[in-house]
Amino acid sequence: MKKLLLTLGILLFFGIALLLINTLTFTSKQPAWPAAPLTELSPAAIAHLQQAVTYPTLSPENKAEFNGTPFKEFHRFLATAYPLADSLLHPEVINGYSLLYTWEGTDKTTKPVILMAHMDVVPIDEPTRNQWRAAPFGGEVVEEAIWGRGAMDDKGNLIGLMEATEQLLREGFRPRRTLYLAFGHDEETGGTEGAAALAKTLEERGVHADFVLDEGGFVIVDMIPGIDRPIAMIATAEKGFLTLQLTVTTNGGHSSMPTRENAIGTLATAIHDLENQPFAYKMIQTAEEMIAYLGPEMPFGMKMVFANKWLFGPLILQGMNNHTTIAPTIFNSGVKDNVLPTKAVAKVNFRILPGETPEEVVAQVKKAIDNDRVKVEVVVANSPSGISPSDNAAFATIARTLVEVMPEAIVSPGLTPGGTDTKHYQAVADNFYRFSPMKFKVGGDGPHSVNEHLPLEDYRNTINFYYRYIRNIQE
Numbered sequence: 001m002k003k004l005l006l007t008l009g010i011l012l013f014f015g016i017a018l019l020l021i022n023t024l025t026f027t028s029k030q031p032a033w034p035a036a037p038l039t040e041l042s043p044a045a046i047a048h049l050q051q052a053v054t055y056p057t058l059s060p061e062n063k064a065e066f067n068g069t070p071f072k073e074f075h076r077f078l079a080t081a082y083p084l085a086d087s088l089l090h091p092e093v094i095n096g097y098s099l100l101y102t103w104e105g106t107d108k109t110t111k112p113v114i115l116m117a118h119m120d121v122v123p124i125d126e127p128t129r130n131q132w133r134a135a136p137f138g139g140e141v142v143e144e145a146i147w148g149r150g151a152m153d154d155k156g157n158l159i160g161l162m163e164a165t166e167q168l169l170r171e172g173f174r175p176r177r178t179l180y181l182a183f184g185h186d187e188e189t190g191g192t193e194g195a196a197a198l199a200k201t202l203e204e205r206g207v208h209a210d211f212v213l214d215e216g217g218f219v220i221v222d223m224i225p226g227i228d229r230p231i232a233m234i235a236t237a238e239k240g241f242l243t244l245q246l247t248v249t250t251n252g253g254h255s256s257m258p259t260r261e262n263a264i265g266t267l268a269t270a271i272h273d274l275e276n277q278p279f280a281y282k283m284i285q286t287a288e289e290m291i292a293y294l295g296p297e298m299p300f301g302m303k304m305v306f307a308n309k310w311l312f313g314p315l316i317l318q319g320m321n322n323h324t325t326i327a328p329t330i331f332n333s334g335v336k337d338n339v340l341p342t343k344a345v346a347k348v349n350f351r352i353l354p355g356e357t358p359e360e361v362v363a364q365v366k367k368a369i370d371n372d373r374v375k376v377e378v379v380v381a382n383s384p385s386g387i388s389p390s391d392n393a394a395f396a397t398i399a400r401t402l403v404e405v406m407p408e409a410i411v412s413p414g415l416t417p418g419g420t421d422t423k424h425y426q427a428v429a430d431n432f433y434r435f436s437p438m439k440f441k442v443g444g445d446g447p448h449s450v451n452e453h454l455p456l457e458d459y460r461n462t463i464n465f466y467y468r469y470i471r472n473i474q475e
């Protein structure tokens with residue numbers, strides 16, 4: 001007994017020692033670049049984003065309702081607002097509404113870079129229109145911010161990039177490597193008309209870029225309790241997107257004589273079973289890297305957790321939602337209170353972790369439901385992306401530029417749970433990064449939400465980011 005206690009004591013001692021050593025040797029991976037002097041926002045730059053927001057360049061849920069006129073007006077606005085880009089970077093209209101600017105580099109031996117943004121926006125959710133504190137397509141400046149649908153997603157990026165480009169052209173700047181500015185027009189409905197056509201055009205021209213920078217990561221505030229600094233999440237990968245339709249059909253009948261099987265009950269059971277068998281949390285590369293980049297910046301207790309993933313790994317992965325997620329989103333059945341339903345239909349949305357496939361998810365869903373009466377059909381299936389490296393110059397330049405503009409931020413590679421247009425560019429670039437230099441609070445008034453607005457400070461940072469980034473990637 002004494003020997004056992006002694007052994008346990010020794011193990012505990014070494015366990016604690018290991019925790020402490022790992023914590024104390026967990027060193028920062030933050031880029032050490034000095035803050036850069038920032039250019040203040042000009043009244044013209046403010047007016048440009050205000051005006052950009054006023055064009056209702058909508059991607060309607062039903063593609064048949066697409067109206068191209070505001071896109072054409074938006075093109076004319078860009079030509080007027082950015083005359084040098086319009087004359088020197090010969091913008092081309094691709095597939096009716098997307099735009100491609102080509103900024104020829106002086107050194108044809110270097111690989112080009114593709115900078116992406118999208119000009120379409122999601123519609124306003126009509127029942128919430130009166131909750132907006134400024135008109136959703138008014139482009140007003142209220143409380144030191146520009147308000148309206150698209151101010152953040154993604155006209156803030158597009159206009160920020162154009163402001164920086166025009167400024168660099170004014171200064172006579174010529175890039176060493178060729179830059180493509182590629183602006184899609186249907187990102188919010190999958191990018192199959194815009195980004196896909198832009199990428200195909202580049203492919204046909206034999207373009208193969210070093211990397212792509214698109215939206216998809218933000219500078220997130222108040223994300224982790226105990227960390228006051230904002231976290232710049234530069235997404236090196238994105239989750240896949242899968243929607244499945246589950247259907248149960250029966251013969252129905254009169255509710256006074258219920259049958260043994262009810263379509264609603266059977267489908268509800270299937271969803272219940274599915275939710276009770278979640279997908280496994282996995283320590284993939286993006287999670288390893290987030291731990292390595294964020295951990296050393298945390299207060300001691302949290303740092304100890306992150307420094308010891310051998311012990312706390314499962315806890316961290318749960319906190320990061322690092323698995324394929326399951327979200328039932330639509331459930332329909334029944335027509336009358338005294339009629340047994342003949343059909344129950346549900347849609348379930350999955351966000352697939354890199355490394356897994358839609359086929360594997362479908363197989364696991366069928367296994368979890370384990371009922372042949374439930375028909376499982378694929379509605380949409382996009383595989384997760386590959387993972388781009390974070391130990392190369394492409395990543396380092398994004399990180400460097402961000403800390404030059406926003407020195408208080410912690411940078412980290414990350415995984416975006418949403419999908420971006422980069423999925424269409426796989427054939428024309430080696431690597432893919434997703435990042436917008438704007439602050440975002442989870443649950444705040446951001447992309448797709450009521451009261452979307454971009455604080456002027458973030459807009460200033462965005463322009464400064466692109467201005468410096470375009471210079472920095474030439475080195």
Ligand SMILES: [Zn+2]
Pocket residue numbers: 118153154187215
């Ligand atoms: Zn977007």
